[in-house]
Amino acid sequence: MESVRAVVYLSVCLSVLTSLCEGQRSPDSRLPSAPDEPAIGLTTKELAEALQGFLDEADSSVGLSVEKKASVIPRCDVGERCAMKHGPRIGRLCDCLRGTACNTFFLRCY
Template sequence: MESVRAVVYLSVVLTVMTSVCRGERSSENQLPSVPDEPVFGLTANELAEALQGFLDEADSRVGLSVEKKASVIPRCDVGERCAMKHGPRIGRLCDCLRGTACNTFFLRCY
């Protein structure tokens, strides 16, 4: 019981200290409030355009790789064919719903 009380007191003290310390921050450590002030020699609009170009290039590269590697198997309802026999091998046609499984003898979801 004493440890719970100590944790509560400690959290209250830390909360009060952080709120007091935030009010005493110096203006030197804060970010500039003027949006058109140059950062790294570039204005905010130039930085936004560069970021948008970078994101467009990244989206185009990611989209192509996902399309190539995506192998989505459709879902089957209970009683539908879920597999096909190719000689000694069984090929998957679709994935059975949760709670059901593909019966390898009948090749249907049960």
Template sequence: MESVRAVVYLSVCLSVLTSLCQGQRSADSQLPSAPDEPILGLTTNELAEALQGLLDEADSRVGLSVEKKASVIPRCDVGERCAMKHGPRIGRLCDCLRGTACNTFFLRCY
């Protein structure tokens, strides 16, 4: 939910900045001669730093998609271990690919 909120805030900020920049463009459509000319009271470097900070903050809130989720079981290839035996119980390590099954005697995908 927070990742959606961060994307919405970022898109609103970018659309406002785009509309302001479109209004500031000259009839010749040329860039200003001085690269550090203040825009909205901020220099280009300050705007870039602010945007980078906003993107870093959004990334930290979103989290990585690589993180392991409780409901997702990774996939195993044929011949890999798919389970471990804990006394009388068998715990799953991964899910075998389509067309294969976890052999409960060898504890491998076949």
């Protein structure tokens, strides 16, 4: 998630800097542009499709982190592991069913 956000911020900054620098160059130093021939070898439609594919992948990875933040903890059956010990702290893996509780010694639902 953070890497996708960093890539988006970097691309926005680079495009702003490019547009600012484009106005600062003199007309003599600019390269002659051919309107019929794309600079990279890709058409606008191909570039748009590639960008759409990248954004779809980014949305799918963002959806997973949103689900984690929604505080939805899966349910555990009796006898299943419900917590994990991280040094002095105990992290919850799942929520025990109604009528049971997570035993902090065995770290299982009983």
